[in-house]
Each structure stands twice: as structure tokens, then as C-alpha cells.
Amino acid sequence: MAVRLSAPGPLAPIAGVRLASVAAGVRKPGRDDVVLLELAPGGRAAAVFTQNAFCAAPVTLARRHLATTAPRYLLINSGNANAGTGGPGMAAAQACCAELARLAGCEPDAVLPFSTGVIGEPLPVDRITAVLPTALAGLDARGWNTAARAIMTTDTVAKGHSVTRDTPHGPLTVTGIAKGSGMIHPNMATMLAYVATDAAVSQTALQRCLERAMGGSFNRITVDGDTSTNDACVLIATGQGAVAVDDLDSPAGETLQAAVDDVCRTLAQAIVRDGEGATKFITVAVEGGRDEAECATVAYAIARSPLVKTAFFASDPNWGRILAAVGYAGLDNLDLDAVHVHLGEVCIVRGGARAGNYTEAQGQAVMAQEEITVRVDLGRGTARTTVWTCDFSYDYVRINAEYRT
Incomplete structure (x- = not known):
């Protein structure tokens, strides 16, 4: 659907x-x-x-x-x-x-x-x-x-x-x-x-x-x-x-x-x-990079992560998966204290750690929506870019398992 x-x-x-x-x-x-x-x-x-x-x-x-x-x-x-x-x-x-x-x-x-x-x-x-x-x-x-x-x-x-x-x-x-x-x-x-x-x-x-x-x-x-x-x-x-x-x-x-x-x-x-089996449309906006290429690198690390995508399908605000993706994207000399992450309008990570006023209920409310924005501020420049992705559902596996039948 x-x-x-x-x-x-x-x-x-x-x-x-x-x-x-x-x-x-x-x-x-x-x-x-x-x-x-x-x-x-x-x-x-x-x-x-x-x-x-x-x-x-x-x-x-x-x-x-x-x-x-x-x-x-x-x-x-x-x-x-x-x-x-x-x-x-x-x-x-x-x-x-x-x-x-x-x-x-x-x-x-x-x-x-x-x-x-x-x-x-x-x-x-x-x-x-x-x-x-x-x-x-x-x-x-x-x-x-x-x-x-x-x-x-x-x-x-x-x-x-x-x-x-x-x-x-x-x-x-x-x-x-x-x-x-x-x-x-x-x-x-x-x-x-x-x-x-x-x-x-x-x-x-x-x-x-x-x-x-x-x-x-x-x-x-x-x-x-x-x-x-x-x-x-x-x-x-x-x-x-x-x-x-x-x-x-x-x-x-x-x-x-x-x-x-x-x-x-x-x-x-x-x-x-219309991604195969998609139930969520997700915008990953990365800003504060040194150049657009490194913003894209981080955005794609988040957008193609199976763990992130399955969390979106489950409406699970498992923000640690997003933070992990930012970390393994491979940026040199990333200052963790400068990284901020928002889920919709909700700040979930500030200064490289869970935001002090963040609650699970806030994250759950955002993740329950059909359209979700993840915004990452790398805090190291003025470049930005946006990537669009979807969640991974049970139907993605079914569609591809049965593709030739």
C-alpha cells in the first residue's frame, strides 16, 4: 500500500x-x-x-x-x-x-x-x-x-x-x-x-x-x-x-x-x-556538514539501515539506531558533543546524548505518523542535503521472496 x-x-x-x-x-x-x-x-x-x-x-x-x-x-x-x-x-x-x-x-x-x-x-x-x-x-x-x-x-x-x-x-x-x-x-x-x-x-x-x-x-x-x-x-x-x-x-x-x-x-x-511494502515515508535531513557529500553520507547511513527502517515500521522510537548510523557513516573527527538529532519537532539527542527533556511518549507520537522527518545537525559547517526513504515491512520480504513466482 x-x-x-x-x-x-x-x-x-x-x-x-x-x-x-x-x-x-x-x-x-x-x-x-x-x-x-x-x-x-x-x-x-x-x-x-x-x-x-x-x-x-x-x-x-x-x-x-x-x-x-x-x-x-x-x-x-x-x-x-x-x-x-x-x-x-x-x-x-x-x-x-x-x-x-x-x-x-x-x-x-x-x-x-x-x-x-x-x-x-x-x-x-x-x-x-x-x-x-x-x-x-x-x-x-x-x-x-x-x-x-x-x-x-x-x-x-x-x-x-x-x-x-x-x-x-x-x-x-x-x-x-x-x-x-x-x-x-x-x-x-x-x-x-x-x-x-x-x-x-x-x-x-x-x-x-x-x-x-x-x-x-x-x-x-x-x-x-x-x-x-x-x-x-x-x-x-x-x-x-x-x-x-x-x-x-x-x-x-x-x-x-x-x-x-x-x-x-x-x-x-x-x-x-510506493517502495515495496512501504508503510512510512521518511525524510532524512542532514545539516551542519562541511560539504554536501558528507551530509549525504550520513543521510544514507540512516536511510538504508535495516535496523532504522524496521524501527520505523514498528513505530519504535529506538533513537540509538539512528545515532549508531551517524557514528558509523565514517566522518573524520566528528565532534559528538556538537551533534543534535530531531525526530519531527522533538529533540531526541543533544550534544551527542539523549536530550534531557526527551520522553519516550514524544518519540512514540512521531513514529506513529505515516510521514516522518529525521533531522541531524552535525555542528561542523553550513552544508545540508535531504534524502527520502521508507520503512522495511513484512511485505518487503514477501514481495521479494515471491518476485519470480
Whole structure:
């Protein structure tokens, strides 16, 4: 059961993008599991991919294709990751791209493949290629919502968000969808996400915009500490709107960045809210660090600790687990007397020890809530960062124990 998360309302179309979702029976019959996204000529795309050394065949191929030509199509399947499949897996990804290119009249390099699902299973190429004519015929600018559902695996709720912002040159719109529920931990993106804007954006600015947005969204979430083999995030700019951006520090560029940040942050938090078996949404805010990197180190030590996460599930204010995580995060010369920890608005640790006026009842009241903030002040600088995570419940174990059955 996702934590205060519902499926998005109608997502705003982006001029120059059309989508179709079809059922290929990749893993389960009767549900859409292949998405085709078409980008009109003249559009641009930027992307970031997993840093997992065992990256999936489609990740390797998408990187290669993106480096050679502007994409015309994104081909996404759920139910099968096409990872850990060696040479046959690469051949399968290439075959899907080649057949779509033949049908659409473009070069295979203009197709970016993406897969998500079970690792180590052969990709059913014939099932995917068989539905490509139907997908091409069904392309629709309003296809974002159905696409958000089709890319789901263990997700319980489709994830999407749209924003429209005014600029002196006219409005710009950003729409995005994402999937992710488990195997979520940043070493790039930790999920699949596709975000598009109708603004015209230079290639350099587009890549910078995506990387900036990642730093405050998809690279600040964790569900279980595992980085997927298939992570990818793509930012598309069609150039069919009223706004042009060459410099992100210009007024239009700042507006674009804020809009992309908004969409990515909303999608990232939705992934955590829908974490496998999640019952609590937890914000870990670390401040008073020497730099943002050490704040992130402490935040992740807390956010990925199984002992901390199970305490949240039990609504147990076992603050010693949080303090232990801060201690083993590995900061040099940490002054324990300067460390303060708050649970919600309740100070639980002051000067490296239990706060004198703290009571178990205060902590229990905070831990019983569905949304909880842990705030740590390291007392050694001015840097800060925020990480979002969820609890570990019985259902997390059940979902992952039964994932392949």
C-alpha cells in the first residue's frame, strides 16, 4: 500500500511527443508491457544511466545509440530486464531496435531501448516485435498515463507529473513518468524515468539540466540500498513550444530548471512512497556538514539501515539506531558533543546524548505518523542535503521472496 500516493490525473501532452502502450505478453498475459515513445524530428534527448558494472544490454546499446544520433523512438518493455544475458541479450536488444527502425523508416541508431523486470531471462524478441505495428499505429500525444502504467513492475501506483510555467516568451510545459518500487538506491538514477518539455534546449544545457535535477531527486532516494542493472533517466526537449533555452542561468533557463526539478522530485518521492511494502515515508535531513557529500553520507547511513527502517515500521522510537548510523557513516573527527538529532519537532539527542527533556511518549507520537522527518545537525559547517526513504515491512520480504513466482 503506497504511502499517501495515488495515480496521477491526466498528464499534459508535450508537443512533439507521442506514446503508445501495447500488450506483448513479455512476462504476464493481458497487460500492457511495451511502450513506444516517438520524438518528432528536431528534438533532442539527454540521458543518465546506471553505474552498475553488470548493466543490462539495453543500457549499453542506448548509450551507444545516443552518442551517434538524435533519437526518434524510445522502446521500453517491462517484465524482463534483459540483464545478465551476455551476447544473446545484446543481439536481442539490437533485433528489437532494427525491426522498429525498419517499420518506422529510420536508422536503428535512432532507437533507444530500455527494459525492466526479471534479470537473467532471455528477452522474448518475437513477442515484442510482433506488437510494434500496433504500437506505431496507436501513437497518441495523450498516451502518457497509459505509458506510466505499462512500465510498472512491482509498483502498485502509476507515477507521473506535469507542470506548466510562464516565462517572458510564453509558457513551457514539462511532463514526466517513472517506474520504481524496489532495487532503489542511487548510483545514477535507480529506476526508469522519462521527462519531456516542449522548450527548445541546446544539447549542453539539456544534459546539465538533467544532471542538476538528478542531484535533488533520483539521486537522493533509497528503498533498499540496491542499485539496479537497468537504471535510466531521459530528458527530452522537442523545441515545439514558445521558449528557447541556451543558458540555464538565463531567466528562461532558470524557469526550465525549476520545472524539471519539480517533476523529477515529485517522481522520485513517488517511488519511495510506493517502495515495496512501504508503510512510512521518511525524510532524512542532514545539516551542519562541511560539504554536501558528507551530509549525504550520513543521510544514507540512516536511510538504508535495516535496523532504522524496521524501527520505523514498528513505530519504535529506538533513537540509538539512528545515532549508531551517524557514528558509523565514517566522518573524520566528528565532534559528538556538537551533534543534535530531531525526530519531527522533538529533540531526541543533544550534544551527542539523549536530550534531557526527551520522553519516550514524544518519540512514540512521531513514529506513529505515516510521514516522518529525521533531522541531524552535525555542528561542523553550513552544508545540508535531504534524502527520502521508507520503512522495511513484512511485505518487503514477501514481495521479494515471491518476485519470480
